[in-house]
Amino acid sequence: MARKERRVTIEDVAREAGVSPMTVSRVVNNTGRISDRTRRHVQDVISRMDYRPSRAARTLVTRQTKMIAIVVPDITNPYFAEILQGAEDVAWAHGYGVLLSNTNERPAREEAVLSQIEETTADGLIVCASRLADDVLLPLIAKRRAVVLINREGQDRFASVVRSRYGFGYRAVRAARYLVGLGRRRIGYLLLQRGGVRSNLGMFVQAMNDLAAETNPDWYRTSLPTWESGYEAARGLLADHPELDAVVGGNDLVALGTMRAAIELGRRIPDDLALIGGDDILMAREVTPALTTFSVPKFEMGAAATRLLLDQLGGDARYQEYLYDEEMIVRASTG
Amino acid sequence: MARKERRVTIEDVAREAGVSPMTVSRVVNNTGRISDRTRRHVQDVISRMDYRPSRAARTLVTRQTKMIAIVVPDITNPYFAEILQGAEDVAWAHGYGVLLSNTNERPAREEAVLSQIEETTADGLIVCASRLADDVLLPLIAKRRAVVLINREGQDRFASVVRSRYGFGYRAVRAARYLVGLGRRRIGYLLLQRGGVRSNLGMFVQAMNDLAAETNPDWYRTSLPTWESGYEAARGLLADHPELDAVVGGNDLVALGTMRAAIELGRRIPDDLALIGGDDILMAREVTPALTTFSVPKFEMGAAATRLLLDQLGGDARYQEYLYDEEMIVRASTG
DNA sequence: CTGTTAGCGCCTTCAG
């Protein structure tokens, strides 16, 4: 299976160069003191023989893989794609490889993935928008040396966190508040169904009450954070409730699915139905009517997560939080 | 830096279980013959001590990393995101990890990435839509044990390939042919600028000539495969050439950028300007007017690429080609 | 069915 032909090792180079393996190692890693002459000579031999250090051997002794693992719910969601882009960019710039796991919005798969990525696979771990409940997630990451969570809410500081300042619930509240201010009365909400993560419906209802706005449990449904799921949920919701004059989607994909469902059901946007999403993906801006949404610095958040992780690997043990403000982008879908 | 506390090794387990390391190894890898009694006993000890084999040590001796590397031009392009999803899915199902490199549409970075991912990093390599010229790409992948190219055209069979049957040039030709059939006369083309990869403009012009359709070098410009680049290119093209009554975009993102530019410049779609893209991303369908495009099985292509790669790793040395047909999806943007 | 021996390729440590 594996090719039998021996690869060029550090010893081969050493022999060829007439020095000890240690000297070659020093040249390769740029450590210790080496005379310029030998350094150049060794470098010559290295490139002549096309020597490449073995990662495995190096990892075995240094206990560093120079890899970070990133777990993401769905890379076809542009929101995560951009976060991932930011994370990979920084990792690459620092000489780290990125091991990607896509859980396809399945908590069970996330669990399996997390229990398989251990210290011997990657030096650090970034978990993006985990769909696991605290009591499942915690044990899975507890023993790791470096972990950063993206978009994880909760008090318990068991890892560094990068997220939007006020959390998911607050986003919906802001949206509803805006809609009420616009004169909308009967507001539906498609909240994201995220595995074991606590729902934020209570917060939403509370806010509606505070606004003296109408509420109705039948107006609130859950949806996976995908277009298809949002579309399906909205078909049901809108068909059952012609009285709704606005819908808040858990994110842009869901709101966009809702837009399609609304159009199919003959609702005009924004006249009959106002719509708000979240994440500010490209599609939200380019669709007609353009979708009102919340913008977050996705690339930057991914980049920050990696930086935080590298800090931890560098010995900075503090748990930190990076909080980002979400800006509401008002577009035609809210009139 | 690395924690000093020794991890649990196979020897620890062996000692604790009163057997040899070899027996533990056999239990872990499920190889050789082991009595049921000892197997169960060893498994007990393993889980009690929470033993995890060291990847590095294993890799060092087996020469297998159980990782595949995937190089992609831009993961925020939904086209690649879906391919990646397919590839990761299959890899995961076979116990392989995915090492992701995103080159951000920069050939130089692709080159750097490819020269750093060697056999000691990943067992196999999938290069998606390489932007490198043959004479650059070839040496970089020549010595690898297993390589699969996605969407790479060219005669030279130097690696297995997964791609659409008729290639990028043909897609544009089909689009133009359709537009001419619709009565469009002056057709612009925003072709994808892909580093050192040969342009397909010649093929396009040839086809137009065959159709006895008007051609004009000024109607053809290049664009990166991104929305922004398509938008910029189209602003210029459409401003300079009011006479155009159709534009073919290299892919959906470019065509969508063109759509935005056209709207801003007061062109009505499809009345004044017909538009065709390619890739069939979600956004193409959901935009108004919906974009005519070419559909390809993206997820399936990524999955097939990984399967091909795993075949090669399994010893199947044949170079293979998987070809997929592109179906033209006619939507409102062409009237 | 189980154990022994001998590395895989590199870097840490300690001597020169």
Next chain:
DNA sequence: CTGAAGGCGCTAACAG
């Protein structure tokens, strides 16, 4: 500034 010895944790190959 350079080298020698030893070991990181595991499995292939061969014994028994």
